[in-house]
Amino acid sequence: MSINLKPETLARIDESITHYPVKRSAALPLLHLVQEDLGHVSQEAMEWIAAKLEVPPIAIYELVSFYPMFRQKPIGRRHIKVCRTLSCALSGSYRTCKEFEKHFNTYPGEISPDGEVTIEFVECLASCGTGPVVMIDEELHEKVDQARACQLAVKISAEAAARK
Amino acid sequence: MPEQRRLIFQHIDEPGYGNDLACYVRNGGYEVLRRAVQRKPEELIDEVKKSGLRGRGGAGFPCGVKWGLVDRKSGKPIYLVVNADESEPGTFKDRHIIHKDPHQLIEGIMITCFANNVKQAYIYIRGEFPEGARILERAIAEARAANLTGPGILGTAYGCEIYVHRGAGAYICGEETGMIESLEGKRPYPRIKPPYFPAVLGLYQCPTIVNNVETLCHVKHIVDMGGEAYSKIGTPNNTGTRILCVSGHVRRPGYYEFEVGKVTMGQLLNEVCGGPLPGRTLKAVIPGGSSAKVLKFGERFKGKRKVGGEMVDYDWGVEDIPMDFDSLGMIGSMGGSGGVIVMDDSVSMVDALANINAFYSHESCGQCTPCREGSKWMQRITARMVHGVARAEDGALLKSVADQIAGRTICAFGEACAWPTQSFVLKFPEEFKSHEEAKKKADGKAFELA
Numbered sequence: 001m002s003i004n005l006k007p008e009t010l011a012r013i014d015e016s017i018t019h020y021p022v023k024r025s026a027a028l029p030l031l032h033l034v035q036e037d038l039g040h041v042s043q044e045a046m047e048w049i050a051a052k053l054e055v056p057p058i059a060i061y062e063l064v065s066f067y068p069m070f071r072q073k074p075i076g077r078r079h080i081k082v083c084r085t086l087s088c089a090l091s092g093s094y095r096t097c098k099e100f101e102k103h104f105n106t107y108p109g110e111i112s113p114d115g116e117v118t119i120e121f122v123e124c125l126a127s128c129g130t131g132p133v134v135m136i137d138e139e140l141h142e143k144v145d146q147a148r149a150c151q152l153a154v155k156i157s158a159e160a161a162a163r164k
Numbered sequence: 165m166p167e168q169r170r171l172i173f174q175h176i177d178e179p180g181y182g183n184d185l186a187c188y189v190r191n192g193g194y195e196v197l198r199r200a201v202q203r204k205p206e207e208l209i210d211e212v213k214k215s216g217l218r219g220r221g222g223a224g225f226p227c228g229v230k231w232g233l234v235d236r237k238s239g240k241p242i243y244l245v246v247n248a249d250e251s252e253p254g255t256f257k258d259r260h261i262i263h264k265d266p267h268q269l270i271e272g273i274m275i276t277c278f279a280n281n282v283k284q285a286y287i288y289i290r291g292e293f294p295e296g297a298r299i300l301e302r303a304i305a306e307a308r309a310a311n312l313t314g315p316g317i318l319g320t321a322y323g324c325e326i327y328v329h330r331g332a333g334a335y336i337c338g339e340e341t342g343m344i345e346s347l348e349g350k351r352p353y354p355r356i357k358p359p360y361f362p363a364v365l366g367l368y369q370c371p372t373i374v375n376n377v378e379t380l381c382h383v384k385h386i387v388d389m390g391g392e393a394y395s396k397i398g399t400p401n402n403t404g405t406r407i408l409c410v411s412g413h414v415r416r417p418g419y420y421e422f423e424v425g426k427v428t429m430g431q432l433l434n435e436v437c438g439g440p441l442p443g444r445t446l447k448a449v450i451p452g453g454s455s456a457k458v459l460k461f462g463e464r465f466k467g468k469r470k471v472g473g474e475m476v477d478y479d480w481g482v483e484d485i486p487m488d489f490d491s492l493g494m495i496g497s498m499g500g501s502g503g504v505i506v507m508d509d510s511v512s513m514v515d516a517l518a519n520i521n522a523f524y525s526h527e528s529c530g531q532c533t534p535c536r537e538g539s540k541w542m543q544r545i546t547a548r549m550v551h552g553v554a555r556a557e558d559g560a561l562l563k564s565v566a567d568q569i570a571g572r573t574i575c576a577f578g579e580a581c582a583w584p585t586q587s588f589v590l591k592f593p594e595e596f597k598s599h600e601e602a603k604k605k606a607d608g609k610a611f612e613l614a
Contacts, residue, residue, distance in 0.1 A: 019327040021284075022368060027349035032291070032330055053349070066351045066529075067332035069291045081292075085253045086454055086519045086613070087411035087505055094612040123335065123523055124253040125292050128411035128503065129418045138294045 003048045009037040013052070023053045027063055031070055040071045068122075075118035076111045078156055081135040082144075084121045087128035096132045096149045097121050103153035116160045165435045166427045169397070171405045172381045173421045176264045183299055185306040188267035194312055196388045200275045201320050208279035212383060214391030216403035220257075221247055221338075221376030222453060222501045223576075224489040227383070231280060231373060233363035240370040244277055244285040245347065245362075247376045248300075249331055249338040251290055252453035253523060254503025257407040257419055258377040262289070262296040266303035270326065272380035274313060275387050277324045280373060284325055288343050291332040300328050335527035339575050340374040341366075342529065353531045354575035378407060399425035402488035406499075410437050412506035413444065425491065429459075430483025433506060444508040448591075449482065451492055452500025454520050455580035457587035458513075459485075465495040497587075510610045513592040514554070514599045517562075517584060518546035518614035524581035531574060538569040539581045549599050550614045559589045559596030 005013075016029040030049045035041050041064050050057040064070040082088075082097040097108065100119050106112035108121045127133040130142035134152070141152060175181045175191060188194070200208055213228030234242060246269070250258040261269055269287075277285055289297050304326050308314040315323035334352055336342045341360055342352035344367050359365055366372025375383075382404055386394045395403045402424040411417045415438030422432075433439065433446065440446050446461045465480045469491075485491055489499040507516060525543035530536040542565050549558055562585050570582035589596055 019329075022348065024349035025329075025347055028330065028332055028346065031332070055349075059349070062351055063332075063349070067291075067334050069333035084519075085523050086516065087254055089519050089611065089613045090412045090505075090507065090511070090516075092611045122292075122333075123526055124251060126250045126256045126259050126290070128254050128256050128505070129409060131411065135292065140295075 003034070003038065003042070003045050005034065005037050009033050017053075024055050024059065027053060027055075027060060028067070031060070031063060031067075035070060040074050042072070074111070076116050077160070078117045079135075079137055080117055080119045080156075081122045081125070082119065083123075083125045083127075083131065083133045085124040085128075088125075088131035088133055091131040091143075092145055093132035095146050096134065096144050099146045099149035100134075100153055103150065103157070114160070117156065166422065166431050168421050168436075169405050169423050169426075170421045171385050171397075172261065172268070172378060172407060173419070176260055181264070183264055183266050183303065185267060185303065185310060188265070193267055194271055194307075194310075196384050197271050197274050197278075197312065198318060200387050201278055201318050201322060205279045205281060208275065208387055211386055211391035211394075212279070215382075215386040215394040216391075216401065217379065217382050217386060217394070218402070218489055219376055220378035220382070220406060220502065222252060224499060227375065227379055230363065230375070233361070234280060234373060235364045235371040236281070238364075238371060241284065242280055242282050243367045243370055243372040244273065244280070244282045245340075245343060245367060245372055245374045246273060246285060246287040246380060247338065247340065247343060247374055248287050248289040248293075248296075249343060250293075250377070251335045251338045252455065252501040252503055253520075254409060254411055254450065254453050254505040255501040256409050256411075257502060259293065259296065260419060261377055261381060262293065263299055266300050267307065268381050268384065269300075269377055270303055270307050270313065272382070272384040273326060274307075274317070274324065276373070276375065276380055276383050278322055282324060282373070284327075286327050286329045286347055286367075288329050288331060288337065288347060290337070291330050294330075297328050297330050304328065334529070335523075336529040336575075336577060339577065342575065343374060344372065351529070353529055354577070356574050398423045399486070399488055402490055406487075406502055408432060408487060408502050408504055410504045410506065413441055413446070413508035413511070414506050415439060415441060417506075422487065425486045425488030427487050428483060429485045429487060429504075430481075432487060432504070434483070437506075440508050444510060446506060447509045447511060448507045448513065448516075450503075450505040450507075450584075451485075451487070452498045453503040454505065454523065455583055456492075456500045457497040457583045458591060459495070459497060460591040463591065467494065469494060511613070512599070512602060512606075512610070513588055513595045514546065514549050514602075515613040517588040518543075518550045520584045521546045521581075522614060524577075524584075528577065528581065532572070532578065534569045534572040535578045535581060538565050541565050542581070542585050547614060549596075554599035554603070556597050558599070559593055562596070563589045 017026045046060045104112040134144045217227040218224045337352045341355035346352040362372040492499045521543040525539040528539040566582040566585040
């Protein structure tokens with residue numbers, strides 16, 4: 001069983017295991033590193049991590065199936081997370097999310113038909129004073145009302161077109 | 165307008181203030197640590213006890229007492245776990261400390277570790293702060309290179325390593341024993357107390373201190389000015405400053421730091437935050453993160469309270485409540501995490517509760533039946549009220565479910581998910597009774613909440 005990780009990912013994996021007196025503690029860090037490298041956590045990846053940390057595969061699978069940030073399937077090229085929780089909703093995040101859905105012709109949790117994005121309507125992102133907030137990949141965007149959502153969506157599409 | 169007193173946020177948002185070590189040191193950074201390591205650890209613990217500092221994460225537990233409970237005779241290592249899992253809806257203070265002043269946190273951590281003989285500390289940061297995690301890792305590396313963390317700091321024999329540990333999107337990891345389980349590489353199922361008090365049986369079954377980011381920053385200022393002097397800031401039993409995060413329907417939402425208890429809800433919302441949006445009036449406010457019980461503008465709170473050793477009557481409206489732990493507790497809610505969520509008269513309280521219930525049903529870890537099932541039932545009932553048919557008896561049904569969760573679970577999540585439902589139904593019974601008619605009258609202009 002082997003998975004195709006970049007050398008720098010492997011180096012970071014070995015380094016993070018040294019942070020803990022008990023290997024199993026490195027499970028979340030390893031899952032993050034593997035997901036960042038491969039895009040999702042496959043069954044092979046879970047088995048590889050389990051072997052690396054000397055735990056049964058179920059000890060890793062039960063994490064992937066619990067923690068919302070880990071995914072077992074690929075997602076679109078860009079990941080759009082719109083905050084759903086109260087403060088953002090009070091400032092219009094449901095409309096923000098709909099705007100992204102409309103632009104990319106998709107629903108939360110799905111990959112858009114062009115493969116470009118996956119939208120998620122997520123729980124609180126801890127930036128409640130500047131809602132609605134949206135994370136696009138790792139970048140936080142504040143006060144994303146419908147008009148701003150439309151601008152961001154157009155920008156993502158333009159970047160996608162430029163790549164083709 | 166009440167004056168802010170910026171202790172923790174002194175430099176945050178100051179033009180030109182960066183999050184690098186050089187800038188922090190230019191502004192006097194790490195001087196307190198330098199002095200602290202020349203003192204006896206017990207003296208530092210004493211300063212924190214004298215300061216009266218209460219935890220800024222949500223429970224408001226006295227920090228010095230927490231440290232005092234640590235089992236120091238077990239012979240096992242003592243760990244510090246920094247709770248940077250800022251996830252309580254309405255709260256966004258730690259985000260700014262981490263992103264804009266990470267060295268203040270690291271200095272607080274190192275003083276705390278030195279005082280408690282901790283050799284290894286973990287910063288458990290929520291997964292949704294990838295940038296924050298990178299900033300902290302860089303700051304730790306800078307501090308380590310400057311001999312401020314790592315082995316033998318500042319020419320002493322004392323050493324301590326700090327590691328950043330990223331969560332992965334689960335709210336329950338903010339619960340201290342859930343956080344410890346998560347750090348051990350498991351599902352974050354909270355542990356039962358007794359016997360699993362972190363101070364005795366925490367991380368790897370070793371004594372462990374779990375402190376919030378803001379709390380640890382306060383430790384730096386306490387050791388700097390002395391516990392006695394710090395205890396004079398704020399009000400008795402509610403000492404120091406605290407960051408209040410205001411979100412929702414006011415003109416100037418944001419974060420504001422005040423001496424605890426020196427600003428009232430009315431001053432905060434109407435003066436500091438500029439009052440309601442144009443043409444609107446304030447209807448309700450959640451004072452301490454979404455699990456705190458809601459307050460209704462217009463309701464009165466009466467009782468007796470202690471002022472300078474004497475019992476005096478109080479008769480407050482929502483606007484009169486001082487923003488401190490004891491006052492908010494006295495009127496039946498809580499200061500919690502400092503997240504103040506404001507709702508104006510455009511909001512349907514049924515819709516708002518449906519939003520909150522969706523959050524808690526998503527975040528219940530599923531370990532205890534009353535919470536796992538009850539949070540889902542409450543979510544389904546309020547979702548049906550919003551999207552399907554609302555019935556007159558739904559309020560009573562919701563209350564009966566909530567009443568069967570609170571007090572029947574391993575951790576405080578049971579209360580956290582029951583309190584919104586209990587308080588919304590109690591304070592806005594008419595809205596729950598007549599939601600079907602209200603939906604027919606709605607003009608579709610208000611934002612959807614569920």
